Amino acid sequence: MSFSFHSNKVALAVATLATGLGLQFAAVAQTAGTLDITGQVTATTCSLNMTAGGNTINGGSRTVSLGTVASTATAANTLIGTKTIVKFDLKDGANTANPCALGATQTWNILLGLTATQITGSGATSAVVNGAATGGTSAAVALFGGSDAAAATRLSLLPSTGVTTGTEVFTGLGVTASTALYLGAQFVTTSASAPTAGQYSASIPLTILYN
Secondary structure (H helix, E strand, C coil): CCCCCCECCCCCCCEEEEEEEEEEECCCCEEEEEEEEEEEECCCCEEEEEEECCEEEECEEEEEEEEEEECCCCCCCCEEEEEEEEEEEEEECCCCCCECCCCCCCCEEEEECCCHHHEECCHHHCEECCCCCCCECCCEEEEEEECCCCCCEECCCCCCCECCECEECCCCCCECCCCCEEEEEEEECCCCCCCCCEEECCCCCEEEEEC
């Protein structure tokens, strides 16, 4: 997956995050995958921390292992493999030990810029389809989000038609600057048959919303 963040509030920092997800299903539906994340903040007011696997990077680039997956699941909407979770939090640009100094009543959130063609299923069974041009696996990726570290809530995915419509990582207006957001991704079957072998890739623009 490829993620890029842009602030919709000019007075605050613009954050850009690029995330790459490359996955491979072998003939027996066994896979090793990586999640590559690059982050940058263009102003000194705020910076973006990215945490996965107990390791935090402020900006820069990182890779998160998705482990190895083997599945012969023959029921649709079956989660397979392990959920990979990335933590996002805003920090003070001058001192990353402190949260970003948003206004007392301001909150932030993340909007997923999915298109209608990227989504399969609906509601709690919706997922991101494989965007690989050829030789791709039939598995999709379910997304989870919220302000809980387990990212326990599976997101009901909706296409985005602008910076105010679509699927948000946190349900509601958002969270305070001192509160982190979490986005999880996990393979899911799309039919009543074992997932086929092949690559998985998807590109999802993200927008940081300041309310």
